[in-house]
Amino acid sequence: MSANNVRQHLLQIRSGAAALLLTCLLSACGNDIEKTKIFEPQSLPDNTIKNAHIQRSENGKLQMLMTAPLVEQYSKPEPKTEYRKGIYIQFFNGYRNATGTLRARYAVTYDKREEMHVRDSVVIIDLQRGDTIYLHNLTWNQLEHRVYSDTTVRTKNGPRVTIGDRFESDDAFEAPQIYHQRGTIEWKEE
Numbered sequence: 001m002s003a004n005n006v007r008q009h010l011l012q013i014r015s016g017a018a019a020l021l022l023t024c025l026l027s028a029c030g031n032d033i034e035k036t037k038i039f040e041p042q043s044l045p046d047n048t049i050k051n052a053h054i055q056r057s058e059n060g061k062l063q064m065l066m067t068a069p070l071v072e073q074y075s076k077p078e079p080k081t082e083y084r085k086g087i088y089i090q091f092f093n094g095y096r097n098a099t100g101t102l103r104a105r106y107a108v109t110y111d112k113r114e115e116m117h118v119r120d121s122v123v124i125i126d127l128q129r130g131d132t133i134y135l136h137n138l139t140w141n142q143l144e145h146r147v148y149s150d151t152t153v154r155t156k157n158g159p160r161v162t163i164g165d166r167f168e169s170d171d172a173f174e175a176p177q178i179y180h181q182r183g184t185i186e187w188k189e190e
Contacts, residue, residue: 045072045082061094068107079111087118100173101125104138114142122149126173132156133176135167145171153178 049071056064069085089102105120119137126133136151146168153167155178164178 046075047071047073058094062092062096063094064092065090081109081111083107086120098127100127116140116142124173130157131176133167138167140171142171147171147173 050069052066052068052071054066054068054071055062056066066087066089068083068087070083072082072084074080074082084106086105087103087107090098091100091102093099102118102122102124104118104122107116107118109116117137117139122133122135122138124133124135124138125131132155134154134156135149138147138149140147147170148166148168150166153164155162155164162178163182165180165182167176167178169176
């Protein structure tokens, strides 16, 4: 094979490869609406905050301190704030004395409804009573000053463990209730 033939053969291979690549690229492009929805403006957050530390006070007295690795705020379709990497909240008695904590792997607050939903490994610790509450999810309705969950709940207070089907309380956890209790176990760890 002469050098000219080799050159021509390589040129044909390159042209074939370029045509194949162009065909693959063009066939990958399509009008699949579901795939393009992720780029719609309403699916993107209006604001993103990393490593957030948020304090809430009332009349100058500390009520809550919340930390979250990622906070995303959306205005459409409904105003909400999403905590996809979890939250940790400390509650205070208005001074600097912590009264309880809440930890969850996911949370979302809906601004207009004034409601917060937390889920995935929810753990609430009442530091005053020594109670620990384990839930799959929890809803806090701020307008009604009520927290509740319709999923299995487990509480622990010292050696005592209680299991139930539902949980409800006021948002200060003054009167927590466990419904349909299936048992209370006294347990000693050695």
